[in-house]
Amino acid sequence: MRRYPLIIDCDPGVDDVFAILVAYSKPEFDIKAICSVSGNVGIDLTTHNAQLIAGLLGLNCIVAKGAEKPLIKDVLPATDVHGSDGLGGYAGIFGDDRLSKLSDLSALEVERKILMESDEPVYIAATGPLTNIALLLSAYPEVKSKIAAISIMGGGINIGNVTPCSEFNYFIDPEAAYIVFNSGVKLMMCGLNVTLKATLTDIELNEMSGFHNTIADIGAKILSSYAANDAAIHDPCAILAISDPDMFQYKDQYVQIDTRAGITQGMSYVDETHSLDKEPNCRVFYDIDKEFFRKTIVKSVNI
Numbered sequence: 001m002r003r004y005p006l007i008i009d010c011d012p013g014v015d016d017v018f019a020i021l022v023a024y025s026k027p028e029f030d031i032k033a034i035c036s037v038s039g040n041v042g043i044d045l046t047t048h049n050a051q052l053i054a055g056l057l058g059l060n061c062i063v064a065k066g067a068e069k070p071l072i073k074d075v076l077p078a079t080d081v082h083g084s085d086g087l088g089g090y091a092g093i094f095g096d097d098r099l100s101k102l103s104d105l106s107a108l109e110v111e112r113k114i115l116m117e118s119d120e121p122v123y124i125a126a127t128g129p130l131t132n133i134a135l136l137l138s139a140y141p142e143v144k145s146k147i148a149a150i151s152i153m154g155g156g157i158n159i160g161n162v163t164p165c166s167e168f169n170y171f172i173d174p175e176a177a178y179i180v181f182n183s184g185v186k187l188m189m190c191g192l193n194v195t196l197k198a199t200l201t202d203i204e205l206n207e208m209s210g211f212h213n214t215i216a217d218i219g220a221k222i223l224s225s226y227a228a229n230d231a232a233i234h235d236p237c238a239i240l241a242i243s244d245p246d247m248f249q250y251k252d253q254y255v256q257i258d259t260r261a262g263i264t265q266g267m268s269y270v271d272e273t274h275s276l277d278k279e280p281n282c283r284v285f286y287d288i289d290k291e292f293f294r295k296t297i298v299k300s301v302n303i
C-alpha cells in the first residue's frame with residue numbers, strides 16, 4: 001500500500017474534524033502534524049479544537065498553532081455554521097483531559113521542520129484559509145521541492161458560499177490564496193463544485209448513531225448542529241483527493257485568485273478559453289462518487 005506522509009493545516013471546524021477522522025481511518029496516511037489557522041473560529045479555539053481531536057484519537061503527531069489572522073483582511077468567523085466553539089457547541093464532550101500537547105514551535109516552524117527533515121515528499125491537506133501555507137512558501141521557498149502536493153479544500157468555479165462567487169477559505173484570506181496559486185507548487189483543489197456534493201443521507205446518520213462508540217456519538221452530535229446550516233462536509237474531500245483520486249472527476253486548469261475586496265474577494269476563476277496561454281497550475285476536482293464518500297465518512301467514525 002502506498003504511504004502518504006501528511007500535514008493537515010486546518011481551522012476546526014466541524015468538517016475539519018471529519019477530514020482528520022478520514023485521514024486517521026485510512027492506514028495509507030502517516031499524519032505528521034495538525035496545524036491550526038484562524039478561520040471558522042479564532043486561532044485559540046481552532047488550536048484547542050485541533051488538540052481535542054488529536055487527543056481523542058490518541059494521535060501520535062505534532063499539534064501546532066498557526067496564524068491568528070489573515071495576511072491582510074480581517075477575521076470573519078463562521079460561528080453561524082460551526083457554533084461559537086467551532087465544534088457545534090460540543091467541544092465539551094471531546095474530553096479536555098485527553099488534550100493533545102501543543103508544540104512549542106509555531107505551525108510555520110513545524111511545517112518547515114517536517115518538510116526539510118523528511119526523506120520523501122510530504123503532502124499538505126489545507127482545509128482552512130491558506131494563511132499558514134502562504135507564509136511558509138514565502139518565508140522558506142526551499143520547502144517547495146519537499147512538497148508532494150498541496151490538496152486544498154477551497155474556492156470553486158463560478159460558485160461561492162460567502163458571496164455568489166467566493167468560497168469562505170479563499171474569501172477570508174485571498175492574498176494567501178493568490179500566493180499559493182502562484183507558487184509553482186503542485187496543487188489540487190476541491191472547491192464547492194465537488195464539496196457541495198459531499199453530503200450524508202439519513203441512512204448514514206442512522207448507521208453512525210447505531211455504532212454506540214465515543215467517536216461515532218461525537219461525530220453524530222457535531223454533525224447534527226452543523227448540518228442545520230451546511231449539509232456539505234467539505235474538508236474530507238481534500239484528504240480523499242490524495243488517496244482516492246479515481247473516485248473524483250478532475251481537470252488540470254489554469255486558476256487565478258481575485259484579491260480585490262468586495263463580491264469577488266477570493267474568487268477563484270479558470271481560463272476556460274485558454275486566452276491567457278498559461279500552463280495549468282492546479283488539478284481542479286469537479287465531482288465525487290457520492291456512495292464512496294458516504295461509506296468513507298461512516299467508516300471513519302466506526303473505530
Ligand code: RIB
Nearest residue numbers: 013015127128168169234
Ligand atoms: O467553505 C467551506 C470551508 O470553509 C470549509 O473548510 C469549512 O470548514 C470552512 O473552513
Ligand code: CA
Nearest residue numbers: 013016127128
Ligand atoms: Ca475548514
